[in-house]
Amino acid sequence: MATEVVDVLVTGxxxxxxxxxxxxxxxxxxxxxxxxxxxxxxxxxxxxMSVPVKVIVNTDDRSFEIEVGIPPTSALIKTELGLDKGSTEPKAIVAGNLSMEQAVKIAKMKKDSMLSFTLKNATKEVIGTCVSTGINVEGMSPRDAQKAIDAGEFDEYFNE
Structure with a gap:
């Protein structure tokens, strides 16, 4: 059985x-x-949203199988906040404010495809994406939010 795999990014x-x-x-x-x-x-x-899709084609009988991935973290954040795009100047202009609850929700969606072992670290990865998109978290810069997580200020969100 010869197979061909085609990876594409499509709009959901x-x-x-x-x-x-x-x-x-x-x-x-x-x-x-x-x-x-x-x-x-x-x-x-x-x-x-942009969604990664794998089309797996059996070239012998021309059957196919579709595997749908999870959209990029930045797309999930923008959708959660109702934004079309992030900030064009992330350090100067704030495009939105993500709540910790929203960050945890996105982390739970992406956790299987992340390198983090804990929900807390997965959430910090999501918040790291906010740096490049100009989105604050709980009214503070993403880096400050990550420090606050490390300090235990948001531990109530990480009861796995």
Whole structure:
């Protein structure tokens, strides 16, 4: 059984037969519209977000399987805050304010794909993403929020 794997980043629920999907999957000889339909069905919960998708094609019988990943942390943060984009000047302009509860929620969603062993450290990773997007956490800079987590100020959120 020969397989080909195609990795693409699509907008949740809005995949099309055009680029990047069509040119990557088309040459493999499978029905692109069936692939698009299945991807859209599986990614509808991530509407508007960029979602990593793997299309695994069995080139012998031209069957395919779709694996949907979790959107990037920055996309989850922006969606949680209702933002279209982060700050263009992260150190000078604040794009939004993430609550610790929201940060923990995102960390729980991403925990399996993170390197952290604990929810506390996974949350610190999420907060680290806030640095580059210009988003504060609980009204403080992301780095200060990470220090506050280390100091135990938010321990009530990390009862795993």
């Amino acid at each position: 629920g809005k995949a099309t037969a055009g680029p990047p999907l069509g040119p990557a999957v088309g040459p493999l000889g499978i029905n692109i519209m069936n692939v698009v339909k299945e991807i859209n069905e599986k990614t509808k919960d991530y509407a508007g």
